[in-house]
Amino acid sequence: MEKTALMNQAESGDIRTPFSVFWKKFKKQKTGVVAAVFFVILVFVAIFCYQLAPYGINEYDYSSVMQPPSAKHWFGTDEFGRDLFSRVLCGTRISLSVGFLSVTIVAIVGSFIGLFSGYIGGWFDTIIMSLSDVLYAFPGLILAIAIVAILGPGLTNVVIAIIVFRIPIFARIVRGNTLNLKNSVYIQAARSLGASPARILFVHILPGALPSVIVQYSISISGSIMTSASLSFLGMGAKAPTPEWGLLLSNARIYIFTSLHYAMFPGLAIFLTVLCFNLLGDALRSALDPKLSEM
Amino acid sequence: MLRYLIKRILSAFGTMLLVSVVAFLFIRLIPGDPVRLMVGEDASYETVMNVTRKLGLDKPLITQYGIWMKGILQGDLGTSFRTGRPVLEEIAPRYGKTVRLALISISWSVILGMLMGVWSGTNVGKWQDYFGVTLTVAGQAVPAFWIGLLLIYVFGVRLKVLPVSGAKNWKALILPAFTMGTSMAATVTRFTRSSLLESLKEDYIRTARAKGLKERVVIWKHGFRNSLISVVTVIGMNFGAMLGGSVLIEEVFVYPGIGSFLVSSIGLRDYVVVQALILLLSAHYVFINVFVDIVYAILNPEIRFE
Numbered sequence: 001m002e003k004t005a006l007m008n009q010a011e012s013g014d015i016r017t018p019f020s021v022f023w024k025k026f027k028k029q030k031t032g033v034v035a036a037v038f039f040v041i042l043v044f045v046a047i048f049c050y051q052l053a054p055y056g057i058n059e060y061d062y063s064s065v066m067q068p069p070s071a072k073h074w075f076g077t078d079e080f081g082r083d084l085f086s087r088v089l090c091g092t093r094i095s096l097s098v099g100f101l102s103v104t105i106v107a108i109v110g111s112f113i114g115l116f117s118g119y120i121g122g123w124f125d126t127i128i129m130s131l132s133d134v135l136y137a138f139p140g141l142i143l144a145i146a147i148v149a150i151l152g153p154g155l156t157n158v159v160i161a162i163i164v165f166r167i168p169i170f171a172r173i174v175r176g177n178t179l180n181l182k183n184s185v186y187i188q189a190a191r192s193l194g195a196s197p198a199r200i201l202f203v204h205i206l207p208g209a210l211p212s213v214i215v216q217y218s219i220s221i222s223g224s225i226m227t228s229a230s231l232s233f234l235g236m237g238a239k240a241p242t243p244e245w246g247l248l249l250s251n252a253r254i255y256i257f258t259s260l261h262y263a264m265f266p267g268l269a270i271f272l273t274v275l276c277f278n279l280l281g282d283a284l285r286s287a288l289d290p291k292l293s294e295m
Numbered sequence: 296m297l298r299y300l301i302k303r304i305l306s307a308f309g310t311m312l313l314v315s316v317v318a319f320l321f322i323r324l325i326p327g328d329p330v331r332l333m334v335g336e337d338a339s340y341e342t343v344m345n346v347t348r349k350l351g352l353d354k355p356l357i358t359q360y361g362i363w364m365k366g367i368l369q370g371d372l373g374t375s376f377r378t379g380r381p382v383l384e385e386i387a388p389r390y391g392k393t394v395r396l397a398l399i400s401i402s403w404s405v406i407l408g409m410l411m412g413v414w415s416g417t418n419v420g421k422w423q424d425y426f427g428v429t430l431t432v433a434g435q436a437v438p439a440f441w442i443g444l445l446l447i448y449v450f451g452v453r454l455k456v457l458p459v460s461g462a463k464n465w466k467a468l469i470l471p472a473f474t475m476g477t478s479m480a481a482t483v484t485r486f487t488r489s490s491l492l493e494s495l496k497e498d499y500i501r502t503a504r505a506k507g508l509k510e511r512v513v514i515w516k517h518g519f520r521n522s523l524i525s526v527v528t529v530i531g532m533n534f535g536a537m538l539g540g541s542v543l544i545e546e547v548f549v550y551p552g553i554g555s556f557l558v559s560s561i562g563l564r565d566y567v568v569v570q571a572l573i574l575l576l577s578a579h580y581v582f583i584n585v586f587v588d589i590v591y592a593i594l595n596p597e598i599r600f601e
Binding site: 257 | 310311314437557579581
């Protein structure tokens, strides 16, 4: 049998799937690749933190409190003699869980709202958009603080706060995409072929909005990790003895006049994690949406 | 233009009306009895009833909202439950301090950010650009409260050259203002750089160069000036967010502004104050955004005729 051009392409691995196109563009961005590697390490640490940690996270040792970094305790110890390295390591799981849990829920709920709002339009759209205007009217952290003030402190309520104040971001992005795609030729074609509204929404419009959602997903994770650390720092998030990074920093505050290491490492962990997701978001944006990459 | 102006201002008032409903519902949304939470578990039934009546929580919701709104329009934000003084009197001096801090932060970060942006944008691909971009990326990811703690350690504890808390003199403002402006400086650098790159691609830049103008004139007078529009927008948008972000900075530096007041009021369950602060901060944010939109419309005719 004679080989067709397509089959040749398939054998040499040159076939252009959406993923291969994406991967080719993504690979070119060095910072993005570094961030992706760091991301894999973060996830690994988050999953196996209890196996990796040299000490228990609540292993008190009153004979060695507030010790500076040493071979025995890489990041030093805290006010109860607990190993800071183990605690920061296990904080990864908390921050990543909060980030992924909240942003996954936000992405799904927000995308649905945006999809319906843009597709149905009319009064439904007006109501949804006014509501999102109201949520937008609160400067960043203030809304999260207000929500936690109502619900009470705790990590679960932090997750709820993040969800509420990030929903409008996703809703708007997907709504904008939906409005753009709604009247495009291929949607008209699908409609004229008798596709149901559900099919048009989920099979034809949603994939078109996906690149922006993915980019926002990555950036939102860094945002929500920062929010959760900030709220914990203010005493509204995680409670002791949870090794949440923001809470560790909050505890380190009173010791800053005598030692640096306690405040140093939890902050560094937040910084590197947020940096990782920001860079990943930037690289994804360049690879998925060249029009936006200039910003 | 006038039509756009009116439309934008009206829609801002609409948003504020909805925001006021949210802020109003704030106390009512707290699970359980907010009065109980405020006065404490051991308070007598009489005290609870008195406070409930004082806050007007015994009246129907609509009436309560009416009374509250009427008060706000007359400049009465309620009475602090803790000190018994009018909320407005409590907020006013702290508000001035927060605005002062925000203005200083914004000034240094905008100047530095623009200079860095131009420096980096005119040296694309060279070390200056890598340096600028790296600083930008780092500045946007660094937690402000962490930078604040590190600065306290270096300048307050080690070098002992700067005060680490309070707002007694200008020296006390240096560390908080620096901390507060870090992410803003990074954002301004990023936007200046990208919009400068955008405008340097334009035809009039080629014309300016062809005329034989000095490179410095081409960049500052022709390129930078035209990239200013988008930079101004970013600055405006971030100014509102900065007031919100002041909460963390004020906590770190024990700065007596409205941010730290908000946190302490939440801790002490002084909900009338919390409610007023939420309303105030979001009013700020909404109207700064209106102002930015209007400036933007003046600068960019395409928008106002949309």
